Amino acid sequence: MSEAESQRRADEVRRSWLLSTPALIVLFLGAMGPLLIMVVYSFLTPGRYGNVEWVFSLDAWRGILFTRDIFDDTLKLADAHLTIFWRSLKLSLMTTILAFAVGFPTAWFIATRPRHMRAFWLFLITIPFWTNLLIRTFAINQIIRNEGFLNTALLKLGVISAPLQLIYTDTAVFIGMVYVYLPLMVLPLYAAIDRFDTRLLEAGYDLYASRLTVLRRIIFPIVKPGIVAGSILVFIPALGAYVTPRVLGGGKNMMIGNFIELQFGQGRNWPLGAALSVVLLIIVAAALLVYVRFANRDSTHG
Amino acid sequence: MARKTYFDVTRLPGFSTIAVIVFVMLYAPILMLVIYSFNAGSSVAIWDGFSWRWYVTAWQNEQVKEVTLRSLMLAASAATISTALATMAALATTRKRAFRGQTAIYVAINQPLMVPEIVTAVALLILFAAVKVATGYQGMGYLILAHTAFCIPFAYLPIRARLEGMDMALEAAAADLYASPWQGFRHVTLPLLMPGIAAGMMLAFVTSLDDVVISLFVKSAGQDTLPTYLLAQLRRQVSPEINAISSVLLLLTLVLLTTFFLLTRKKD
Numbered sequence: 177m178s179e180a181e182s183q184r185r186a187d188e189v190r191r192s193w194l195l196s197t198p199a200l201i202v203l204f205l206g207a208m209g210p211l212l213i214m215v216v217y218s219f220l221t222p223g224r225y226g227n228v229e230w231v232f233s234l235d236a237w238r239g240i241l242f243t244r245d246i247f248d249d250t251l252k253l254a255d256a257h258l259t260i261f262w263r264s265l266k267l268s269l270m271t272t273i274l275a276f277a278v279g280f281p282t283a284w285f286i287a288t289r290p291r292h293m294r295a296f297w298l299f300l301i302t303i304p305f306w307t308n309l310l311i312r313t314f315a316i317n318q319i320i321r322n323e324g325f326l327n328t329a330l331l332k333l334g335v336i337s338a339p340l341q342l343i344y345t346d347t348a349v350f351i352g353m354v355y356v357y358l359p360l361m362v363l364p365l366y367a368a369i370d371r372f373d374t375r376l377l378e379a380g381y382d383l384y385a386s387r388l389t390v391l392r393r394i395i396f397p398i399v400k401p402g403i404v405a406g407s408i409l410v411f412i413p414a415l416g417a418y419v420t421p422r423v424l425g426g427g428k429n430m431m432i433g434n435f436i437e438l439q440f441g442q443g444r445n446w447p448l449g450a451a452l453s454v455v456l457l458i459i460v461a462a463a464l465l466v467y468v469r470f471a472n473r474d475s476t477h478g
Numbered sequence: 479m480a481r482k483t484y485f486d487v488t489r490l491p492g493f494s495t496i497a498v499i500v501f502v503m504l505y506a507p508i509l510m511l512v513i514y515s516f517n518a519g520s521s522v523a524i525w526d527g528f529s530w531r532w533y534v535t536a537w538q539n540e541q542v543k544e545v546t547l548r549s550l551m552l553a554a555s556a557a558t559i560s561t562a563l564a565t566m567a568a569l570a571t572t573r574k575r576a577f578r579g580q581t582a583i584y585v586a587i588n589q590p591l592m593v594p595e596i597v598t599a600v601a602l603l604i605l606f607a608a609v610k611v612a613t614g615y616q617g618m619g620y621l622i623l624a625h626t627a628f629c630i631p632f633a634y635l636p637i638r639a640r641l642e643g644m645d646m647a648l649e650a651a652a653a654d655l656y657a658s659p660w661q662g663f664r665h666v667t668l669p670l671l672m673p674g675i676a677a678g679m680m681l682a683f684v685t686s687l688d689d690v691v692i693s694l695f696v697k698s699a700g701q702d703t704l705p706t707y708l709l710a711q712l713r714r715q716v717s718p719e720i721n722a723i724s725s726v727l728l729l730l731t732l733v734l735l736t737t738f739f740l741l742t743r744k745k746d
Contacts (some may be wrong), residue, residue: 189577195570196583199563199630206627207590210601217604227607278500281490283495288488299739304504306681307731308688310705313726314712315507318522321716328523358504377487387490401528402609416594418691423712435594440603440695450604453597460594 207337211457218450226444236447240455257435264431267346268414271353275361275410276403278354283365283402287372298366305359311424316352317343320424352424353414360413362408368402404470412460432456508728515721522718532722541707542723549704550616553686556625557633561679563626564633565671572641586657592630598628599695606696616698625686633678636742641673677741680734687731719737 218236220228243254250271304312320326320342327339342348372395380390396403418433425431430438432452439449512564515533519526536542564587571583590598606620648670652662690705697706703725 182637188574192570192574192577193579195566199634200583200586202559202563202623202627203586203589203630206602206623207593207598208586210598210605211593212598213605213608214535214601217627226711240482247553270661281496282500284490284493300501300504303732303735304508306688306735307508307685307728308705308724310688310690310708311511311728312508312725314708315511317712318716319507319510323521323523325523353505356502358500374488381485389491412592412594415697418596419709423709433594436596436600437695440600446604448570449600453600456594459595460592464592 179253188435200393214450215454217453218447220447222445222447224444226440228446234445235453236445239445239448240451253263260430260432260435263346263429264415267350267353267431268411268417270350271357271414272361272407272411273468274350274354275358276407277367278394279358279361279406280403283362283369284359284364286366289371290437294370301359301362301366305363309356310419312356313352313420316348318424320348343424344429345430348424349417349421349429352420353417356420357410357414360409364405364409365399365402366395368399368405372398401470404467408463408467412463415459416456482574511611511721512725512728514718515725516719517718519575520717521570522716523720532718533726535719536722536726542704545702545704545707546723548618548701550626552621552703553683555622556629556686557679558684559684560626560629561637561675563634564630564678564682565637565675566598567630568634568637568641569667572638573644573646587634588631591631595689595691598624599692602692610698615639618701620698621701621703624688624692629682629685629691632722633682636677636681636738637671637674639742640677644670675702675742677684677738678739680741684731684734 192468217228218234219234220321221231221233221235232273238251239254239259240415241254243250243257244250245252264277264359282301286301289297296406306324321327322339322341322343324343326342327336330336331339376394377390380394385393415431416433417431418437425434436452437454438451439445439452443449514522514525516528516530517526518529518531567583567587571580574596602620609620610616610693644667649662649666652666653659657665688705689703689711693703694706694709697703702710704723708723
């Protein structure tokens, strides 16, 4: 490379950085920087009226799993916290599984439509994805609430004699999360199935495989990257869900997201809230790492 | 008799049925929400006849007007700024030889997509609480900064996609005809890039308009946006007025999305 050439290249790189800088500054101030400050706050002492006092403390981190007994000052497992973690994990996993169970047939259906119709079906999946999550959650709320459409209809038909208590239960949160996050499962699954070579199916059936065997031994292994991507795209927002459990679960059926908010409101324990957020962040990072590994493995094997 | 006897390898039993049920279930709740916005009665479950009543109520509600205007202003500001920044970043990171740090820029741009909203919201609350104490400034700047940040990846993706599909020969031709780099950008690159920029701006606008969680934690007193207002209303008596407001918001999103798809549609 000549000197002029390398000078030009250096100029180009400098220009690239200069052009990216404004975006990077905004991202740092409005997204990444605050996360770093949050980590610092998780090591401080809660202030009496919220906020923090600048005194180092590990209480917040201890407080995630343990509480101090008021009488004899011993550490005990915080059952209330564990219940919330367990509910979050359970509901997120259940949501991912059900979203896959109904999302896979849906993605398969779209991918096997005639080519000119696929964009239309995909558009139908994409609209709910972009419409306001609050409004979609609210639509579910209106249907399943005690004086809502479902109960009113069932009562009139005489199927039930008292309204079904669906709203403000874990079931409601579960239904709601599957409903709002389903497009996130269908879109990557579709992308994977769309590339799938259907001649492999012919080969499978020629060798006397049953439909179930073809699904299990041919389709699933090949579209696995799509399955992993969809599952992670559903699992991550489900685990950090705030709006859906608030609108459908009410105050008693909190998930981690609502529990974090509580620390910044009535709980007046900002460091605990910050520590919980860091934990959530670490879980998400771990899930993303799993995804990156799968994605890379796929590309190296062609 | 022409009877279908061939074996369709792509057919899996029950899949189409499940898919149709999924599509119905996906739209039924939204449809019910819209239908009951036209209810003459004040129930969201018992139909009392058609009426525009709740749309009129919402239109005359001063608070609804105020929060709607604030949301639109916020979305317009965040979409404009984030699109401008994303365009610059896309020009810097696309169609070039890879340079050191390029991956870091990608990660930084996409970072808001990877972090759960509640975590970003809480982190912003912590930072802005400290800044508010230090400076005394309570204005809309916080909301605009926060929204701009999480809108950048949404604006960036369609612009980048458009740039990657563009023919560099056209810009080379402009340079051959003695166009300065700026003239080449202004009269060749920018016009070609415009559909991508418009698409990115629309996604950013919709994303900002939809946000509840981050606004909820960042807003100062009296800075409710339309979504945070709706969330607060849910605690009180439910009336079809919320359905009416939601329906208008849905219609706006639908119009923007349809435009987006027409802008980014690939010609077959």
